[in-house]
Amino acid sequence: MDPSSELIELTQSLVRISSTNPTLSLNAGAGEVAVARFVSDWLRDRGFEILQVEATEADRLSVLAVRWGKGGDGARSILFNGHLDTVSLSNYQGDGLSGDLKQGRIYGRGSADMKGGLAAAMVAVSRACSSGEVGGQDLRGDVWIAAVSDEEDSSQGSMDVIRYLLSHPASGGAEIKGAIFPEPTQEAIVSTHRGFVWAKVKVEGKSAHGSMHSLGIDSIAEMGSFLHGFRDLCKGLLSDERSNPVLGNASAHAGTIQGGEEPSTYPGSCQVTLERRTLPGEGRETFQDELEGIVARLDTRCQWEVEMGTTRPPLEVKDLGFLRVVQEVSKLHLGEGVLGGQAVFGGSFWTDAALFSSEMGIPSVVLGPSGFGIHEEVEWVDVESMNRISMVYEDLIRNFSS
Ligand SMILES: [Zn+2]
Incomplete structure (x- = not known):
């Protein structure tokens, strides 16, 4: 044929x-x-x-x-x-x-x-x-x-x-x-x-009536300070001079955010999902270290959780x-x-x-x-x-x- x-x-x-x-x-x-x-x-x-x-x-x-x-x-x-x-x-x-x-x-x-x-x-x-x-x-x-x-x-x-x-x-x-x-x-x-790694970062605040500022801990505002650090990480990756000659730079971004019930309540928990695009030599641990580093530098009294997800080399x-x-x-x-x-x-x-x-x-x-x-x-x-x-x-x- x-x-x-x-x-x-x-x-x-x-x-x-x-x-x-x-x-x-x-x-x-x-x-x-x-x-x-x-x-x-x-x-x-x-x-x-x-x-x-x-x-x-x-x-x-x-x-x-x-x-x-x-x-x-x-x-x-x-x-x-x-x-x-x-x-x-x-x-x-x-x-x-x-x-x-x-x-x-x-x-x-x-x-x-x-x-x-x-x-x-x-x-x-x-x-x-x-x-x-x-x-x-x-x-x-x-x-x-x-x-x-x-x-x-x-x-x-x-x-x-x-x-x-x-x-x-x-x-x-x-x-x-x-x-x-x-x-x-x-x-x-x-x-x-490039490869990719997904992660979830979760913060536990404390739910309370909106008038009870002495009881409530605003998890969304707490997440805001985390995201501030995360934005610096993303910028740093894009300006990193150790980029790969063919692939250029690694990158990261936030995918989703969830938190809160209604305007009149302190949000008890907030979570984001994040993605990191990796270069050869990088992997799940690279991203985990970066995220835990951001959390460690926060001025916070909340419980934080960094959960690593799907990873592809x-x-x-x-x-x-x-x-x-x-x-x-x-x-x-x-x-x-x-x-x-x-x-x-x-x-x-x-x-x-x-x-x-x-x-x-x-x-x-x-x-x-x-x-x-x-x-x-x-x-x-x-x-x-x-x-x-x-x-x-x-x-x-x-x-x-x-
Ligand atoms: Zn295909």
Whole structure:
């Protein structure tokens, strides 16, 4: 089959199966089961072994498939990882499941983020692995592909796959030495991005009638003095000269604030949620120390609580060997333009790549096709770009895992 039409048909099929994330938005989502079944059938038909990844939530299926290589000294395996879930259809203008092809673009929710990139990876792995003399795998390294649930919410799918890979080291042949995440980077190679940490800070004052100033302790005003210190922290991060050469500065902001019942009562408690965007080398403890430092400097007689929440690491590729191969192969198909070929960018959004890099030490790079309208009213992926990217992946597999 013409590789281009195979890629178009596959992308359209993926877009037409709703896989809205069921835990992310207020509207009940379709979940990933149907699209995961489609992906595993497609890969099984092309000679891939489907591994039984146990999902933390039974109905949040992820697919992990492999074509084993011949092995041998120095064999290097490669992994592709794309997410199956999308954001909701409710704010999509028109039919978010159409998969329509118009003027070189495929439209629909998830077309760019990221069924187009996933399709490009599926076609690439199947073509790279079917080039053996007897129609089988002639690569030395193994070729892995994961299609995971829940990236848009809490990355449960990638964590399930990582748990599987860490607990089945003997089942693999050669070690996985590089991973590609086909998110829609507009053909840019993203080898680093910031991480994030959430926290909640709570202060207990004392509720009392508004006239009883000797009894009441105003927790909202107390929080005000904390926020004053927090604002200084935020300003300090943005003017810190130790910024990262690619990513720039770390940052922090307040997300929500809650406190008080009515004007006539001293508010008994007040809480804020805060977010810190972290640079490589920073993590949960960094933010916790900063917040506890602010509290320690307050002139206060209240009870304070700093509770750390969801934490996701930054992405950083330390082993540059894989990145170099990605750059060389990309140059051949994408040219050396601003967004193609050699340039290495810092991504603005967080991706699952950071989990594979930090939990498994796999050099992880985000590289995918051009597309627009991510999480917006109309979304599309560019077909020519998907073709180029799929060729990059295919060449990359042959170069890296041969
Ligand atoms: Zn995405």
